[in-house]
Amino acid sequence: MAAVHGRAQRQRGRGMAAAVAAAPLGAAGLVPPRLFAPFAAAAGLRNTSRSFAARPGECSETVNAEIKSLYRRPPIKPKPNMCIESMPSEMLMKIFSYLDAVSLLCVACVNKRFYHLANDNGIWLKIYSGCFPPKRTIWKMKSVQTETVPLSCAPIQDRKPGYWKKEYILKQIAAVTTRVMQLVKPVDPYTGLPSRIKKAINASWPCLDILSTLKLFGVTPLLLDQSKAPSRNGPRRRSLIAEYDLSNLTESNVALGANKLVQLFSLNPGLLVGLWKGKNEIALVMASLHYHLLLERSTLGSATVQYVLPPNKPILDDVDPEYGLHDYDLHLDMHSGSCTYLCGTFKSLFCRKGDIENGYLRLTVVSLKDNTKHVPLIGTVGLSWETDAFKGNVKDCYMMDVTLLDETRKPFWCFSAPVCMELSSKASSLYDYVGCVYTTDYADSEGKVCVELVWLEETKEYFIVSLVLYVSTEKVNNWYGTNY
Structure with missing residues (x-):
């Protein structure tokens, strides 16, 4: 035993391998702690200061069995990281x-x-x-640098x-x-509507593949930091503007027009849906919303209930026998995105009691017989559309924005909708125009718009030769408190 121990001491400087070789496990002897510690650490064993020397009456096999048991102990698992x-x-x-x-x-x-x-x-x-x-x-705050309130x-x-x-x-x-x-305080003197509404509202549409019902919301950031741009991932508040049922989208009564790639359909109020030709898949969705109370509709409604327009308080006038039948102003805008075909204001529109027919007031804007008021359309009429992969133009389609003001210059009837021009079967009865006749019709619960146009082949332009508004007498009676 003394010889083995002395040999291990002399080979200390030759490294761990030499020390282990000098004291084989099968030999009788002891392994000093200073030699066993690095070997145990390399083998993943717990460091110990115990000396395995044979005690009196104990054989070397017992010592070796205790040493071998150390190799069979599982390594100690590290403590889990704190989450x-x-x-x-x-x-x-x-x-x-x-x-x-x-x-x-x-x-x-x-x-x-x-x-x-x-x-x-x-x-x-x-x-x-x-x-x-x-x-x-x-x-009270002790200083400007105070981080928390007590x-x-x-x-x-x-x-x-x-x-x-x-x-x-x-x-x-x-x-x-x-x-x-504050952005919409300035009012356009021609339309009576906010002139900076575009800066206050920003609408974007996702690409849609399959859709049965479409809900249109106004989305407003819930938190606003004037020093930072609004976060796209921040909380938002939604206001329901309109809800559309697309189950009967392919019916002919809502078909608007088509080109080689898409078929367009129009849904009130102001929704345009395009389907890929030959497939029942939605290619694009466009909205044309009138500015009248659009900000209120986009912010003051809830996620499930639309904003209800405030009721109009009628002002009775017993002196004027034709109260509510005259002094209307019309602002008409025909466009396709950034391309404007017509933008004009027509003042002092009126209707006689004898012109009330079938529950509608007739307001003649452009007369067929008065060629001095016929209005040309600028440019080639067509509705442009674009997706991520394709873009195109549907001929003879455009957006129509109508703003009808009452005698107090208050918005009376407003709408914005996609419309199309249809070829009429009748020929033009005007001697000043020789060409095909087209018509554009729009109708909702409050009124109708009938437009008649003539295509001049020589100058390659359309002329509006007749424009008539039909306003529901029910709306007029509710607005003015009359009984027509």
Whole structure:
């Protein structure tokens, strides 16, 4: 035993392999702790200071069996890494206090525990006070660099959890509405409508493959930071504008026009749907919405209920026997996207009592007999469409925007819809025009529009030779309080 031990001592400098060779497991002897420790570490064993020396009356086989048992012990598994969900609530609250409002709302969707922690009034009061500084000091801040409001503050103790979160969201909604309404204060003197509505509303349409019902929403950011651009992934509030049933889309009564690739269909109010020819698949969806109360419809409704237009308060006039039949102004816009074919205003439109027929008031805008008021269309009429892969133009189709103002210059009848020109079977009865006659008709619950055009082959242009509006007497009676 002494010889083996001395040999191991002399070969200490030759490394671990030499030391192990000098003291084979089958030999009688001991393995000093300073030699066993590195070998045990390399083998994944627990470090120990126990010396395996043979005690009196104990054979070397017993010692060797204890050494061999060390090799059969499984390696110790490392402790699992700590995840954020297992952290104490105090640490999570500290982390949440550095998040902004949008991130805090996202964190609240992780689980129930995070939701309650993310509703902390102290965190939301800090966000609220940073975005909406109070006009009067309700609580004191020691310095500008103070990170959190003391939890002993009265506004926190007296409120239920989530109070300041709700107050922040409600005030953000009010701030967004106020800011958007400021954009539309300037009014167009010709139409009586907001002139900057395009800057306040931005609509985008996804690509659709299969659809049975289509709902049109106005989407408004729930939180608005004037120093940052609105986040696309942030919370949004939706307002239902219109709902369309597409189950009978292929019926002929809604067919608008077609080209080599798509067939277009029109649905009121102002929806254009294109189907790929030969397939019952939607190629494109376009909306043409009138500006009248569009901002209110896009922001003041809910996700399930549309915004209800406020009722008109009629003003009775017993002096004028034809009250409600005269002094209308029409603003007409015919266009296809960025291409405008006609944009004009026609004033002092009227209707006599004798012209009321079949429940409609007849307002003649362009008379067939008065060729001095015939209006040409500029450019080649066609409705342009575009998808990610294709684009095209449907001939003789366009968008029609009608704004009819009453005698107080208040919007009376407004719509925007895709329409088409159809070839008429009758020839032109006018001597000044020689060409094909086309008609464009539009109708809804409030009235009708009938347009007659003549195509001049020599000049390659359309002329509007007749334009008549038919307004429902029911609408006139409800508006003016009359009884026609």
